[in-house]
Amino acid sequence: MNNILISDSELEQKKIAIHFSNRGGDVTYHGPGQLVAYPIIELYNKDIHWFVRTLLEVVSEILSAHGLKSEFKEGQPGIWVNRKKIASIGIAIRRWIAYHGIALNVNNDLTPFQWINPCGHPEEEMTSMAKELGSISDLGTIQNEFENIFKKRFGFETLPRTRHPSWLRLRIGYSKNAERIGTILNELNLNTVCQSACCPNIAECFKRGTATFMILGNHCTRACRFCAVAKGPPEPVDESEPERVAMAIKLMGLSYAIITSVTRDDLPDGGSKQFVDTINAIRQSSPETGIEILIPDFLGSTDALYQVCKARPDILNHNLETVPRLYPSVRPQAEFHRSLDVLKYAAGQGIKVKSGLMLGLGETETEIYDSLVELHKTGCDILTLGQYLSPSKNHLTVKKYIKPEEFDSWKSIAHQIGFKQVASAPLVRSSYKADELFKRYNSVGSKSINSMK
Numbered sequence: 001m002n003n004i005l006i007s008d009s010e011l012e013q014k015k016i017a018i019h020f021s022n023r024g025g026d027v028t029y030h031g032p033g034q035l036v037a038y039p040i041i042e043l044y045n046k047d048i049h050w051f052v053r054t055l056l057e058v059v060s061e062i063l064s065a066h067g068l069k070s071e072f073k074e075g076q077p078g079i080w081v082n083r084k085k086i087a088s089i090g091i092a093i094r095r096w097i098a099y100h101g102i103a104l105n106v107n108n109d110l111t112p113f114q115w116i117n118p119c120g121h122p123e124e125e126m127t128s129m130a131k132e133l134g135s136i137s138d139l140g141t142i143q144n145e146f147e148n149i150f151k152k153r154f155g156f157e158t159l160p161r162t163r164h165p166s167w168l169r170l171r172i173g174y175s176k177n178a179e180r181i182g183t184i185l186n187e188l189n190l191n192t193v194c195q196s197a198c199c200p201n202i203a204e205c206f207k208r209g210t211a212t213f214m215i216l217g218n219h220c221t222r223a224c225r226f227c228a229v230a231k232g233p234p235e236p237v238d239e240s241e242p243e244r245v246a247m248a249i250k251l252m253g254l255s256y257a258i259i260t261s262v263t264r265d266d267l268p269d270g271g272s273k274q275f276v277d278t279i280n281a282i283r284q285s286s287p288e289t290g291i292e293i294l295i296p297d298f299l300g301s302t303d304a305l306y307q308v309c310k311a312r313p314d315i316l317n318h319n320l321e322t323v324p325r326l327y328p329s330v331r332p333q334a335e336f337h338r339s340l341d342v343l344k345y346a347a348g349q350g351i352k353v354k355s356g357l358m359l360g361l362g363e364t365e366t367e368i369y370d371s372l373v374e375l376h377k378t379g380c381d382i383l384t385l386g387q388y389l390s391p392s393k394n395h396l397t398v399k400k401y402i403k404p405e406e407f408d409s410w411k412s413i414a415h416q417i418g419f420k421q422v423a424s425a426p427l428v429r430s431s432y433k434a435d436e437l438f439k440r441y442n443s444v445g446s447k448s449i450n451s452m453k
Helices: 008-013 048-065 111-115 129-133 139-154 176-187 202-207 241-252 272-285 302-310 324-330 336-348 365-377 404-417 434-443
Strands: 034-037 071-073 076-081 084-089 102-105 212-215 256-261 290-294 315-317 353-359 382-387 421-424
Touching (some): 034 139, 048 084, 084 129, 176 241, 212 241, 212 272, 324 336, 324 365, 336 353, 336 365, 353 365, 365 404, 404 421
Parallel strands (some): 212 256, 382 421
Antiparallel strands (some): 071 076, 076 084
């Protein structure tokens, strides 16, 4: 705080907010006209110096293309032009995943830098591309240059841009609450499926103050071709993780918590004990919080399922994901009827069960209907239906974009089949607004949530 040179009241008058983080770098300023890039990259080479150097090279190449010569200072990450700082870098790494980045002053107002000691250096003078060039640089142009050079430097193939239908485009804005949630998760070293699975609703859910915790690491032992969660050798089970999840839930003030995991076929119990320990830790610290668990199939182990059911979660969710015919291409290590058996077993233990399917993978209407009928026979009363979106060129492609009115139709059909609660819309995911679904299920039972679109 010693390097902020004006009072809180003055900052408030100027409509500038202060946000605290544990990423180091002391104090800096972000505002309109800056190019701010936070690449989320897994550093397989575990070389932070390489990542920093390459990121700086990306910005340096942009500056060079506009006739500006980059200067560097030993021990001070950033870029200077004519002895004035033009780009600042701040790196945060968790489990070898980078989630912070760089800010380049393009045509932003430099006045706010006079109200701080940038990066804790009172002698630092800031500049921008517009100031050095004597003309306004178009931020959109600089952004495109950054994307192209970034892909080249980091070895990412440039992919043709595809436009989603209008009903799948989201407006993403800044949220102080979202930043608070991100800070809690980072400080407690917790994974979320929101981040790991590239969920399109992450901004909205973080803004609402919710998140879906993902336990047992962030590397899955299966190779489902629809899922963005990283594949590879899993981490050792972290015995302190359940307590950290419980702590996060208490800090976030959640009245309803959702816990999922990567699939851990390498563990004798499939990770069921970690679910039980997490449920117990939440019950201990936040006894009024509702708990929904989204579990893998535990390879069909009734012992594992028994232990999880004995912990009495409020909802047990296990997604079918798709129709039986597509399992070999979508979920090659799973079995449709084994997933049905998981849900049937849990329902037989008196647990409320929930499941969901993705649409748009090439399934027929008959296959969807037959799958819903089979699903309801297990005792499943709560259903989610959403649009499949491909995370990358290495995943399955979207075969069809389902229109909102088609999802409305499937909602009606699902109710006719007998489901008590149905969330059916393009952006619905298994844990999207799950707290609302749970409350409605308990209060009115037979009515659907019409706002889940």
